[in-house]
Amino acid sequence: MGKTYTKPAALTDNHTHYCPGCTHGIVHRLVAEAIDELGIQDTTVGIAPVGCAVMAYNYFDCDFQEAAHGRAPAMATGIKRVRPDLNVFTYQGDGDLASIGMGEIMHAANRGEKFTVIFINNAIYGMTGGQMAPTTMPGQRATTAPMGRDTALTGMPLRMANILSQLVTPAYVTRQAVLKPQQVNKAKKAIKKAFQYQVDGTCFSFVEVISTCPTNWGMTPLDALKWAEDTLLPYYELGDYKTPEDEPK
Amino acid sequence: MAKVLMKGNEAIGEAAIRAGCKNYFAYPITPQSEVAEYLAKRLPEEGGCFLQGESEVAVGYMIFGAAGAGERVMTTSSSPGVSLMSEAISYIAAAQCPAVFVNIMRGGPGLGGILPSQGDYFQATKGGGHGDYHLLVLAPDGVQEAVEMTMQAFTLAEKYRNPVMILGDGMIGQMMEPVEFRDDLKSEPSNKDDWASNGMATRGSKKRNLVKSLFLDPTELNKNNLILKAKYEQMRKEEVQYELYNEDTDYQVLITSYGTMSRVCRTAIDMLKEEGIEVAMFRPKTLFPFPEKEVHDAAVKESCKSVISIEMSMGQMVEDVQRCVMGKRPVEFYGECGGEIPTPEKIIEIVKGLI
Ligand SMILES: Cc1ncc(C[n+]2csc(CCOP(=O)(O)OP(=O)(O)O)c2C)c(N)n1
Ligand code: SF4
Numbered sequence: 001m002g003k004t005y006t007k008p009a010a011l012t013d014n015h016t017h018y019c020p021g022c023t024h025g026i027v028h029r030l031v032a033e034a035i036d037e038l039g040i041q042d043t044t045v046g047i048a049p050v051g052c053a054v055m056a057y058n059y060f061d062c063d064f065q066e067a068a069h070g071r072a073p074a075m076a077t078g079i080k081r082v083r084p085d086l087n088v089f090t091y092q093g094d095g096d097l098a099s100i101g102m103g104e105i106m107h108a109a110n111r112g113e114k115f116t117v118i119f120i121n122n123a124i125y126g127m128t129g130g131q132m133a134p135t136t137m138p139g140q141r142a143t144t145a146p147m148g149r150d151t152a153l154t155g156m157p158l159r160m161a162n163i164l165s166q167l168v169t170p171a172y173v174t175r176q177a178v179l180k181p182q183q184v185n186k187a188k189k190a191i192k193k194a195f196q197y198q199v200d201g202t203c204f205s206f207v208e209v210i211s212t213c214p215t216n217w218g219m220t221p222l223d224a225l226k227w228a229e230d231t232l233l234p235y236y237e238l239g240d241y242k243t244p245e246d247e248p249k
Numbered sequence: 250m251a252k253v254l255m256k257g258n259e260a261i262g263e264a265a266i267r268a269g270c271k272n273y274f275a276y277p278i279t280p281q282s283e284v285a286e287y288l289a290k291r292l293p294e295e296g297g298c299f300l301q302g303e304s305e306v307a308v309g310y311m312i313f314g315a316a317g318a319g320e321r322v323m324t325t326s327s328s329p330g331v332s333l334m335s336e337a338i339s340y341i342a343a344a345q346c347p348a349v350f351v352n353i354m355r356g357g358p359g360l361g362g363i364l365p366s367q368g369d370y371f372q373a374t375k376g377g378g379h380g381d382y383h384l385l386v387l388a389p390d391g392v393q394e395a396v397e398m399t400m401q402a403f404t405l406a407e408k409y410r411n412p413v414m415i416l417g418d419g420m421i422g423q424m425m426e427p428v429e430f431r432d433d434l435k436s437e438p439s440n441k442d443d444w445a446s447n448g449m450a451t452r453g454s455k456k457r458n459l460v461k462s463l464f465l466d467p468t469e470l471n472k473n474n475l476i477l478k479a480k481y482e483q484m485r486k487e488e489v490q491y492e493l494y495n496e497d498t499d500y501q502v503l504i505t506s507y508g509t510m511s512r513v514c515r516t517a518i519d520m521l522k523e524e525g526i527e528v529a530m531f532r533p534k535t536l537f538p539f540p541e542k543e544v545h546d547a548a549v550k551e552s553c554k555s556v557i558s559i560e561m562s563m564g565q566m567v568e569d570v571q572r573c574v575m576g577k578r579p580v581e582f583y584g585e586c587g588g589e590i591p592t593p594e595k596i597i598e599i600v601k602g603l604i
Contacts, residue, residue, distance in 0.1 A: 041449070042448060042449035042450040042455075043448045043449075043450045043451075044448070045318065045446045045447075045448060047314075048461070054463060055463070057459050057461065061457060062449065062457055063446035063447070063448055063449060063457050063458050063459070064446060064457065064458075064459050064460070064461070065313075065314060065317045065318075065344075065446050065459075065460040065461070066344070066459075066460065066461035066462060066463055067310060067313075067340075068310065068336055068337065068340050071306070071307070071309075071310040071336075071337070072310075073307075074302065074306075074307035074308070074309075074310035074311050074314070075310040075311070075313055075314035075317075076314060077300070077302075077307075077310075077311050077314065078274065078310060078311035078312060078313060078314025078315040078316075078317075078318070078322070079314040079315060079317070079318045079446075080314075081272070081274075081298045081300055081311070081315065082272045082298055082314075082315040082318055082320040082322065083318050083320065083447065083448070085448075086318070086447070086448045086451075103303055103304060103306070103307065104303070104306075104307050104310070106303075107302075107303035107307065
């Protein structure tokens, strides 16, 4: 009997440094599968963020560049503009993309840069030890919000997919999750579609993925999945927010 | 090619194209916006890439991305804009990518003013961004040299896989002078397949390339810093450029000056000569590597009683001059900033005070 499940060619043999139960690993696999299925491994350049995925280049077997905190969309713009034949994707966390890098993502999206953004929303800063992110939920504890996020002081969590879908420039904007097997399958389809739009030269594509950070949420991996399902999903609704086929509003 | 009359900023844009650079990203700021305006028209004509970024922060990384992908790329800016690019410059230096940055300096600190200044000498030569790194810094004294240095910058950036900065000022950007674009300064982009993230298919390889600056292992980081250090040592050996003016005389005073300021000093020296007073000038053309030995040797000439650094700043290059003269002659300073350029008459008065 042949193997039914093998490691994607676009992943290296390295073990990841992600914490047990962290969903970063699932998303890595989905991205690698999409790259494999589209046959674009040798024309792809990934961009690593600053955050837990800072060493993503150790896990993806394709060319990689490493950006500063938040600047991945500008770096991707630079690559894609001078080499439109390459497939470029950024992989960014919520602190990276929605806080320090807000300007870069808004403008890259608005210009309709033809690259793909994988946006990991785990409602916290993972790498630096659990500080508040722009996506942290009201009342959610973080090391810099020890009593829970007070929205009177810090505003409401940013819904990046909703915000970017307001831009007029055609784009594929979707929010997915990887908390349950059905969601993982859907996320896979979305990620592949996002890369397909790029291969076709159609549009900027953005996949927000609701993820977990059991370590900094102070939960077991299973509790983290449940907490994300119960707390994050009602606020961060899943689904396609914009497709290139939509009429501009 | 015949000489053409061009504004400095436009000439810099044209020089980049002639040098073989087809990619330019920038954000407008006075007094250099004409480079972007010029290239917005010219680059599409050449089949190149022009993009106005949303900020200098973003532009720094557009440059990094393009350079990391193995393409020739340039940006231009002025002082506050270069401050914003400093983050990217540090990353680019660490990741060893070639890129050309032009700083047409204006008065600072802060929002300062829009007139010429040399207030960014420290920033350009001593850092600006974080960490141990250097840029190769070229300082033109006019439009012709700005053109030549811009063209040379791409070759140097690729030779060292390091960012190169052209440090001009608002005067050079705004004035018009006849210029010639020398064909011999054209160069082919070097082959970057060994390191650039230009896609495995491009180089027909199964081995991926990583462009990065993260080295969590201290021995690895130290190793990377030692590689950078070795490059800076090589620059010190191979790239020093300078000019000596009126040095064949028994000069009593040695002026050190660079860029636009040096042209005023030259006029003052000529006027002093008519009065029978001999003064020489040492003009570094590379601010990093600084012509350390050469300025020292010029200062210790027997007839030379003192050295004075004349700058459009509150005193920055003078610290390098002092360092190199090593106390063997007194080193004085005179400078003005805010957009005022010291006149030849003022310089004559200052120099006479030293005799
Ligand atoms: C300019 C800059 N500021 C701050 C940091 C420190 N820093 C590193 S990772 C990080 C947060 C990353 O969080 P996120 O993007 O949410 O990714 P995660 O770790 O959760 O995957 C911060 C603030 C940095 N490296 N650079
Ligand atoms: S800190 Fe959180 S996001 Fe980072 S690897 Fe661990 S669980 Fe994942």
